[in-house]
Amino acid sequence: MKKLKGLSNKNYNVLFHTHTVAGIVISFALFVIFYAGSFALFRNEITQWENADLRQPIQENFDLDTALMKIDSVYGLNYYKNTNIFPPSEESPVMYVYGAFNKTDTTTERMAAYISPINMHIQDVKEPLTTVGNTIYFLHYFRQIPVIGLYLSGFVALFFLFAIVTGLLIHWRNLLTKFYAFIKEGKWKTIWTNAHTVLGVIGLPFQMIYAITGAFFGLLILILLPVTFLLYEGDQEKLVNKVNPAAALEVDKDAPSYEHFSLTELRKNINHMYPEHHVRSVLVRNYGKEDALAFWRIDGKGILSSGSLAMRLKDGEVLEKYSIIPDKRNYSYSVIDFITKLHFGSFGGYTMRIIYFILAMITCFMIISGVLIWRTARDNNKYTLKQRLFHHIITKWYLAICLSMFPAFAVLFLSNKLIPIDLENRVDLVNKIFFLSWLVLTIVGLFWNKYSQQNRNYLIMGGFLSLLIPMVDGIVTGGWVWNTWKPHPWVSYIDLFWFFAGVISLYLSYFVLKVKDSTDTPQSLEMKSGIKESVDRKVILNPKPNFKRPTLKPELAITGINKARLKE
Amino acid sequence: MPAKKQYLSSGWRRLSKVLAIIFGAYAATATLHIALAKNVPNDTPVLLTSTYSSFLCWVGLMIMVFMIKRAWVGWSILIAIAGISSLLIFI
Numbered sequence: 006m007k008k009l010k011g012l013s014n015k016n017y018n019v020l021f022h023t024h025t026v027a028g029i030v031i032s033f034a035l036f037v038i039f040y041a042g043s044f045a046l047f048r049n050e051i052t053q054w055e056n057a058d059l060r061q062p063i064q065e066n067f068d069l070d071t072a073l074m075k076i077d078s079v080y081g082l083n084y085y086k087n088t089n090i091f092p093p094s095e096e097s098p099v100m101y102v103y104g105a106f107n108k109t110d111t112t113t114e115r116m117a118a119y120i121s122p123i124n125m126h127i128q129d130v131k132e133p134l135t136t137v138g139n140t141i142y143f144l145h146y147f148r149q150i151p152v153i154g155l156y157l158s159g160f161v162a163l164f165f166l167f168a169i170v171t172g173l174l175i176h177w178r179n180l181l182t183k184f185y186a187f188i189k190e191g192k193w194k195t196i197w198t199n200a201h202t203v204l205g206v207i208g209l210p211f212q213m214i215y216a217i218t219g220a221f222f223g224l225l226i227l228i229l230l231p232v233t234f235l236l237y238e239g240d241q242e243k244l245v246n247k248v249n250p251a252a253a254l255e256v257d258k259d260a261p262s263y264e265h266f267s268l269t270e271l272r273k274n275i276n277h278m279y280p281e282h283h284v285r286s287v288l289v290r291n292y293g294k295e296d297a298l299a300f301w302r303i304d305g306k307g308i309l310s311s312g313s314l315a316m317r318l319k320d321g322e323v324l325e326k327y328s329i330i331p332d333k334r335n336y337s338y339s340v341i342d343f344i345t346k347l348h349f350g351s352f353g354g355y356t357m358r359i360i361y362f363i364l365a366m367i368t369c370f371m372i373i374s375g376v377l378i379w380r381t382a383r384d385n386n387k388y389t390l391k392q393r394l395f396h397h398i399i400t401k402w403y404l405a406i407c408l409s410m411f412p413a414f415a416v417l418f419l420s421n422k423l424i425p426i427d428l429e430n431r432v433d434l435v436n437k438i439f440f441l442s443w444l445v446l447t448i449v450g451l452f453w454n455k456y457s458q459q460n461r462n463y464l465i466m467g468g469f470l471s472l473l474i475p476m477v478d479g480i481v482t483g484g485w486v487w488n489t490w491k492p493h494p495w496v497s498y499i500d501l502f503w504f505f506a507g508v509i510s511l512y513l514s515y516f517v518l519k520v521k522d523s524t525d526t527p528q529s530l531e532m533k534s535g536i537k538e539s540v541d542r543k544v545i546l547n548p549k550p551n552f553k554r555p556t557l558k559p560e561l562a563i564t565g566i567n568k569a570r571l572k573e
Numbered sequence: 574m575p576a577k578k579q580y581l582s583s584g585w586r587r588l589s590k591v592l593a594i595i596f597g598a599y600a601a602t603a604t605l606h607i608a609l610a611k612n613v614p615n616d617t618p619v620l621l622t623s624t625y626s627s628f629l630c631w632v633g634l635m636i637m638v639f640m641i642k643r644a645w646v647g648w649s650i651l652i653a654i655a656g657i658s659s660l661l662i663f664i
Contacts, residue, residue, distance in 0.1 A: 015580050016640050022576035023639050167632045174636075220628040228627050231603045232620060235662055236611060247617045340621040382575050 011178030024171040027164045028375050029399075034147075034161045036372045036407040038219070041145035043365035044414065046350055046358045049096035050495040051138035055421050057482040058128060059119065060493045061098045067122035069268040072100050073292065075125045080106045080116050084292040085258050091286045092272070093122050096495075101130070136432045137421050140439060141414070146223065149440075159223015166216035173209065176202050194381040201374040204367050211364045218348035248341060250327045251300050251315045256291040263295035265318035271299065274321065275314065281305050282312075282331060295319060305331060308352040311342055369407070376403050377456070401459070405450030408463040411510075413443035415470035418503065422474075422481045457518065464514040471507030475500035582642070589644035597651035598634035602627050604658035611662050 011017065044051070053059050069090055073082075082088055088104030091097070103117035117130035133139070147154035176183075184206065186199040205212075229244065237243040245252045272284055282303040291297045297318035304311040312331030315324040329338045346352045350361040380400040384393060417439040424431050424438075446466070453459045478500055479485035486504075489496040582590065606623040610616040634654075638647035 018576040018580035019639055020636065022581050023636075025576065163628060163631065166628055167635055170632055171636060217625050217628055221624055224628070225624060227599065228603070228606075228624055232607060232610070232623075235607050236616065236620075244620075247620070337617045337621050340624065344625065 008178050008182055009180055012174060017175055020171045021175050024168055024175060025379060027168045027171070028372075029379055031161045031164045031168070032372050032376050033403045033406050034157070035165055036369055036403075037410070038145050038147075038158060038161060039215075039365050039368050039372070040407070040410050041141050043362045043369075045138075045142040045145045046361055046365075047495075047499075048138040048142045051141070051499060052135075053097060053493065054478070054496045054499040055135040055137040055418075056128075056133075057484065058121075058126070058134075059097070059099050060484070060489070060496055061093075061121055061123060062492055063095060063098045064093055064122045067093060067100065067269075069100075069272060069287070072102065072120045072122065072125065073268070073289075076102050076104075076118060076120060076127065079127055080104075080118070082116075083107050083113050084290065084294070085256065086113060087288050087290060088292065089286055089288050090268070092284055094283075094285075098122075098493075099128075103130070133432060134426060135421050136435055137418055140417060140436055149436075155223055156226075157223075159220055159227075162216050162219030162223055166213070166220060169205075169209070169212055169216055172202075172205055176205070180206065194378065197374045197377045197381060201371055201378055204371050204374075208364055208367050208371065211361075212368055214347050215365075215368075218344050221344050222348065247337065249313075250329065250338070251313060254298060254315060254324070254327050256294070256296050256298060260291055260294040260296045262293055263297070263319065265293075265295075265297050266321045268299065268318075271316065271318070271321055272301075275301055275303065279303055279305075279331065282310065285311075289318075292318075303331060306352075306354075307332075308343065308346050309334065309339055311346075373404070373407060376400055400456070401451055401454070402447075404456055404459050405447045408459060409443060409446035409450055411463060411467035412470050413439060413446055415467055415474060415503070416442040418474050419470060419477055422477045461514045461518050464510040464518070468507045468510035468514065471503040471510070474503040474507075582644070586644045590638055590647065593638050593644065593648050593651060594635040597648055597655075598631050598638065601634055601651045601654040601658070602631045604655045604662065605630065608658035608661035 012020065069092065073088070073090060076082060083105045086105035089102065091101040093100055099119045099121050101117070101119055103115065105113040105115050108114040115131075119128040119130060120126070128134070143149055146158040150157060179202070183199065183202060186203050190196075233239055233241055233244055242252070268287060268289070272287070275282075275284060282305040285302045285304045287302070288300040289297065290299075299316045299318055301314040301316065302311065303314065310331050312334060313329040315327035316322065317324065350358040377400070380396045383396050388396075417435070420435050420438045424434055428434070446463070450459050450463065453462060475486060478496075479488075484493075484496055484500070486497045486500050489500070581587075606619070606627055610619040610623070613619055634651065637650070638644075641647045641650075
């Protein structure tokens with residue numbers, strides 16, 4: 006096959022080096038982001054799984070106004086501020102309300118609560134009882150790190166984009182010839198390299214999307230700060246008005262009370278107007294007043310089919326000037342929505358999110374294989390023993406941090422079920438258990454000197470813990486797979502996911518991953534033990550080979566089969 | 574397989590390049606986009622495009638800095654972009 010014209014030799018080496026350095030620096034952080042992010046795609050479903058109170062049959066008919074009044078009676082909502090209501094959906098079968106209430110005469114505080122459409126039972130979200138979905142979601146942009154977490158994750162995304170572009174450039178000349186290089190024989194370096202590049206090419210569009218949209222969410226402030234100061238004299242509102250036409254609408258603080266149309270009725274009207282769409286959320290201002298407004302966010306099937314309808318509650322009229330009509334929206338109103346949907350995979354239904362999940366896992370594998378290339382390529386006589394030990398220790402740390410996430414996530418899921426639901430501060434406790442167990446698992450992993458051993462042991466631990474998850478869920482909440490299958494499919498899918506994850510990883514670790522040859526043992530380590538046995542240090546550090554290795558033609562050296570053929 | 578050392582820059586030149594790709598390239602990217610937004614009749618589409626094109630532009634400039642052997646040449650290109658863009662913003 007024809008080779009593409011690649012970079013010049015100088016540029017190849019320069020970019021190769023920047024790719025390696027950028028990749029190694031961000032690798033484990035990127036792994037954490039992708040691994041946690043892939044689970045965070047199903048955050049709402051996980052929340053439904055973790056909180057047995059949220060497991061309710063999906064209601065077609067629900068009363069938005071009664072729910073709002075009920076919330077108001079508990080919190081004392083300040084309707085002058087924004088109040089958002091999310092109707093029940095397949096992802097989350099209870100209604101979700103967030104708004105603000107008066108804390109003192111001058112200050113307001115935000116509130117968020119779930120409210121059941123069936124019995125109007127309220128659960129506060131700010132002090133939730135359970136935390137799996139949230140912990141994972143926050144972890145994927147490092148929110149647990151105070152202040153800088155989000156920006157840190159943004160910079161990781163930016164350098165991920167850098168690594169993707171430089172990776173594509175250095176791989177360019179082999180892009181066609183190595184497209185199908187799924188080779189699982191030969192030297193470990195070749196295996197890791199082929200896996201890294203082939204999966205990199207296949208996953209390229211997805212990874213580009215993630216790098217750019219991830220940088221967007223993490224570093225948007227860096228883009229918008231100079232814009233507000235240089236173009237809008239520091240007036241943020243002018244910028245917001247450009248993106249959201251509804252922001253220009255104002256309501257009067259002292260408007261008189263008024264008996265306007267009910268939200269429940271108006272929602273039915275919208276369903277008639279847009280039968281292909283569904284209401285994702287409604288934002289109300291001055292509810293119960295004469296100039297009350299509602300902004301309906303509706304969404305359809307395609308990636309650009311969402312819209313926002315501004316409506317006067319007094320007469321139920323849609324204010325087109327302040328609305329974003331679905332499928333007729335212009336470019337400026339589409340960009341942010343488009344980026345959000347691309348990032349959260351919230352288009353194309355569950356299929357798309359499952360594809361996202363798989364691609365994110367492939368990216369995790371790519372990150373690991375990249376680290377392993379880095380080490381294997383440096384495990385030779387060109388490097389001093391000290392350097393090689395350093396490479397080995399770094400790799401060991403990285404693998405321990407990354408691979409221990411599998412059992413640590415299982416611990417997170419388990420601890421949410423095992424800690425009694427009425428225990429005080431249980432959310433803090435669950436988070437502490439999760440992060441401590443991750444730390445302990447990482448440290449334990451540092452004692453395993455072979456990478457294959459690390460991989461296998463984490464798989465075994467994770468496998469056993471995963472198998473416990475559906476059982477513990479069944480025992481604690483009665484949510485056995487066969488009970489939840491019909492009424493709450495996603496609860497059972499999550500249990501089944503863990504069941505199969507456990508079975509597959511145990512199968513792999515006991516029947517497939519029986520690495521007998523020691524090709525993955527770091528040579529540097531063997532040498533280290535060699536020194537202890539008082540072998541002459543100089544010989545190891547400056548070996549003078551007595552024989553010259555036969556050099557193979559590069560294209561022949563790829564597979565073990567060719568090697569065998571040469572021997573013949 | 575690791576990159577051949579003779580092509581790589583070292584010491585101060587390397588540090589200078591790292592500073593250039595973070596601060597210099599960011600300044601050039603931001604001013605370039607704002608200058609563009611300021612000099613078109615409707616700035617909204619440009620501003621919204623900049624929320625994603627900025628990152629591509631930033632990364633492009635990073636690669637440019639690394640491909641140029643001398644760090645000061647890279648710096649001067651970045652400063653030139655930022656300077657000309659600033660002129661277009663403030664005039």
